[in-house]
Amino acid sequence: MKGKREEQSSTELKIFEAAREVFQAKGLEGARMQEIADKAKINKSMLHYYYRSKEKLFEKVYQLSIIRLIPQIASLLNEDTPLEMKLRNFTVKYLELIRHNSDIPLFVLHEMNKNPGRMKNFMLNEIGKKIQPFLQQLREERKKGNTVDLPAEQMLANIMSLLVFPFIGRPVFQVILNLDDSEFEQFIDKRLSYLPDYIVRVTLNKT
């Protein structure tokens, strides 16, 4: 064998990565421990050696998924930059982020829906608190008449809707618009190209 007693052994990571894929694709109840073991190419007992139980493994995956939704970008929202520039930066970076973690939003939403209690505090601390300054900034700019005349919460909801929903709705969009995978990628490329302007336009009062 090779390096043991590291902080994260190679097998431990392989297991986690496999678990992440399976849980994100099928949800807690849809996932099978055997499938995770197979995908990680290890024996099932290794799962329990490292992660005690399905629940424990799931919670780690769940936590990481939430954290992935709000990396450096959260801090970006709290920088002391003008709103328009902030919106543009956020749009581009968040779209790229979701694009490379496109299974996460639906996964998190589905699990939150089944069990809103679990991870509630975690969510509140990791996301809820971090966006408060941004909401505050929206309120101030609204007072100055620089934004559309809507509560900050509504502006946020609209921005997040435009950014995230197409990924969550991907299977439906692909079917009803008859897009293969490559065409869906182009569909997202197109969004990347116009959404920064578009989101500024639907949030700020510029003409």
Next chain:
Amino acid sequence: MKGKREEQSSTELKIFEAAREVFQAKGLEGARMQEIADKAKINKSMLHYYYRSKEKLFEKVYQLSIIRLIPQIASLLNEDTPLEMKLRNFTVKYLELIRHNSDIPLFVLHEMNKNPGRMKNFMLNEIGKKIQPFLQQLREERKKGNTVDLPAEQMLANIMSLLVFPFIGRPVFQVILNLDDSEFEQFIDKRLSYLPDYIVRVTLNKT
């Protein structure tokens, strides 16, 4: 007992309704036949008497869920009315529809994601085909310069995002914006009040 040999016996409906609730809340794998039976206040074997298997019962619920997403409203999209009025009508009616079937979008999306093949044709026929005339109308109005300069598919994606996402994201919004159930209802009320104008504004070219 009472009326038998009706098209839909009372117990059959009770079972279906219970199944609908449980499947929509927990998904195919998360649902327990016993829980459905309990909720319908009947014995488990009644489930199989009427619906053979979990799969069969699920498929019926799944189908109905998809159909509920596109009732009379689909036809509304194909009426021969001016685009602006159509957008306003659709926004109001679709928001009301989703509001009264708020579990359906996340349910359908989650199941579509786990198994995109199942129901693909059904989805295509029930939704895909029915929105084509609307897409066509968007394209024509775009040519005339009456809309934002985006492909019809993008306009549709944006409209649907704004309408549907807040319901799908409800558990997250409630946590991070700290809204109780009543406040979330107000949040939706607010959307109902401004979204018709807003969607017209972000879709059409009216200053």
Next chain:
DNA sequence: AAATAATTCAACCATATGGTTATATTTTGT
């Protein structure tokens, strides 16, 4: 080299779950 920790596997266990069967009662069409 000895001790300890990490890794792997096969076999096994307990339970939950979907599904079945046998049987009995009630309702309804004719």
Next chain:
DNA sequence: ACAAAATATAACCATATGGTTGAATTATTT
């Protein structure tokens, strides 16, 4: 009244699944 369908229950079955155990092998520390 009779037959057929509907309704209902309890007991049961087979299987899948999460989880455990124990023994063996390999690596790491000292």
